[in-house]
Amino acid sequence: DVKVTQxxxxxxxxxxxxxxxxxVQDMDHENMFWYRQDPGxxxxxxxxxxxxxxxxxxxxxxxxxxxxxKKERFSLILESASxxxxxxxxxxxxxxxxxxxxxxxxxxRLTVV
Amino acid sequence: xxxxxxxxxxLSVQEGDSAVIKCTYSDSASNYFPWYKQELGKRPQxxxxxxxxxxxxKDQRIAVTLNKTxxxxxxxxxxxxxxxxxxxxxxxxxSGTYKYIFGTGTRLKVLA
Numbered sequence: 001d002v003k004v005t006q007x008x009x010x011x012x013x014x015x016x017x018x019x020x021x022x023x024v025q026d027m028d029h030e031n032m033f034w035y036r037q038d039p040g041x042x043x044x045x046x047x048x049x050x051x052x053x054x055x056x057x058x059x060x061x062x063x064x065x066x067x068x069x070k071k072e073r074f075s076l077i078l079e080s081a082s083x084x085x086x087x088x089x090x091x092x093x094x095x096x097x098x099x100x101x102x103x104x105x106x107x108x109r110l111t112v113v
Numbered sequence: 114x115x116x117x118x119x120x121x122x123x124l125s126v127q128e129g130d131s132a133v134i135k136c137t138y139s140d141s142a143s144n145y146f147p148w149y150k151q152e153l154g155k156r157p158q159x160x161x162x163x164x165x166x167x168x169x170x171k172d173q174r175i176a177v178t179l180n181k182t183x184x185x186x187x188x189x190x191x192x193x194x195x196x197x198x199x200x201x202x203x204x205x206x207x208s209g210t211y212k213y214i215f216g217t218g219t220r221l222k223v224l225a
Contacts, residue, residue: 031211040122042217043157043202050211058212059114090156092213099145099164099206102213104156 003027006091006105013112019078021108023091029103030096032074034058034066037088037107046089049074050096081112115140117205119216127224132190134219136203139184143205146179146186147213151200160201161188193223 007022025032031050035043045058047066055066063085067075074093078085088109092102118137126132138146144165149157163170163177163186170177174193179186190197203216 033213035215040217042119043204043215045212045214048212056211059214094213096211099208101147101159101162102204104149104158106156 004091004093004103004105006089006108008108009106011108011110013078013081013110015082015112017078017081017112019081019110019112021076021078021089021091021110023074023076023093023105024072025074025093025103026072027093027103028071029093030071031094031102032068033092033094033102034064034074034076035090035092036060037090043090046076078110081110083112086110086112115143115205115207115212115214117203117214117216119203119219121219122217123220123222125222125224126193128193128195130193132188132193132197132221132223134188134201134203134221135185136187136205136216137183137185138205138214140205140207140214141184142209143184143207143214145206145208146177147204147206148175148177148188149202149204149215151202151218153199157202190221193221195223195225197221198223 091105094102147162
């Protein structure tokens with residue numbers, strides 16, 4: 001059973017703080033993704049990675065960075081959190097070699113105050 | 114950039130009726146189209162998918178159709194039940210770019 005685990009279910013941070021969201025998958029997937037989910041806007045791709053140390057910008061990368069030092073772990077970094085980054089963040093992973101589904105983590109609800 | 118349009122944003126049906134959700138994608142190189150169901154407070158989970166070499170796929174009460182020429186794909190749920198109430202997302206995946214682009218979601222309410 002595929003497991004994608006995000007380190008926190010809920011986070012409250014202050015404006016200007018550096019925030020780390022961690023995601024770990026246990027299925028040896030090459031691809032990993034970070035999405036942001038907001039009502040009416042669906043799932044918007046922030047960054048993705050198709051291999052260790054590789055990263056690609058998605059549709060809304062501004063204000064975010066990522067790190068993929070190990071295959072199983074993909075971190076999302078908010079360099080200086082702002083209130084407009086209050087959102088639900090979803091991590092996902094998938095195999096690269098086949099067109100198959102992405103498996104999602106349980107999500108992190110981040111509130112920036 | 115690539116995008117996926119999804120309609121309607123909300124859909125209410127009576128229990129037992131059918132529900133149809135439609136998506137249009139922009140990248141003609143997209144070759145895999147999954148549909149996800151997200152129940153309240155839970156992660157999105159795959160319910161059905163279709164690849165670009167297939168026009169239709171069915172799994173019990175749910176089916177997906179794909180029109181590559183028009184770049185449309187649709188989810189059909191028959192004999193809806195209250196437990197079908199959720200948010201549904203369509204997505205388009207392009208193997209050359211490794212990206213899943215999602216639609217904006219449809220909130221389906223099945224009224225008992």
